[in-house]
Amino acid sequence: MDDFKTKKVLVTGGSRGLGRTISLELARRGADIAINYVKNEEAAEETAGKIRALGVECIVLQADVSDHKSVKELFKSLKDGFGNINMLVSNAVSGVIGPADRIGRLGWDKAINTNARSFMLLMQQAVKLFPESGGRAVAISSIGSSTCLSGYTAVGASKAALEALVRYFGKELAPRGIGVNAVSGGPIHTSALDYFPDRDQLLEEWTARSPQKRIAEPEDIAPVVAFLLSEDAHWIQGQTIVVDGGLTL
Secondary structure (H helix, E strand, O other), X not given: OXXXXXXXXXXXXXXXXXXXXXXXXXXXXXXXXXXXXXXXXXXXXXXXXXXHOOOOOEEEEEOOOOOHHHHXXXXXXXXXHHOOOOEEEEOOOOOOOEOHHHOOHHHHHHHHXXXXXXXXXXXXXXXXXXXXXXXXXXXXXXXXXXXXXXXXXXXXXXXXXXXXXXXXXXXXXXXXXXXXXXXEEOOEOOHHHHHOOOHHHHHHHHHHHOOOOOXXXXXXXXXXXXXHHOHHHOOOOOXXXXXXXXXXX
16 A cells, blocks of 8 residues: 555546546555546546545646647646656547447547557656656556457457557566556446447346456456556566456456
């Protein structure tokens, strides 16, 4: 737990769903949190209030992490608010759901830019605010990066690209004491599932396939993110840890 006291963490997409649960998990461990959101300011402020109630600092920063200018402004505000950061959680996600032969340019670009390109942009800025002693970063991926989920082509491909970036950043930044890894979750009970047109059918299928006969809750994933950010994970580098309750088995 002491790994997080006095540490400052940026969580993108940190206001709702898995991002909110991760933010609260790290705050309970003593970290100060910077929440990034893109549209829902009310949800971000509500989450920030819960974080501050835990006795740590929290700042709320609006930015579209798929846009390089917006990311630069995000880190300028982050530097003004926190000075530096010790950890980054790249959690923001977007994309389109539909068959591979119907993916349009805008839907493809949205998935790639928000889910993969954003991580590159975030890391390029984060290394400037990490202390000389190093830092840690975790990207949130998906089992759709290596298995085929219905209608998930654009997001799955973008998550595969994200995992490749994790490997490259992991290798290149290791000499500077910067740990870079990813967590690949299976289906998680969040509002993101509502974007699947056959949501209920998929939930039944995933539940039946899961050895534990359920899909994940955000609380199943957040502690693994915290572990990868901790010193206990210092010898894990450039890896994607699958946290799906055995679904892909």
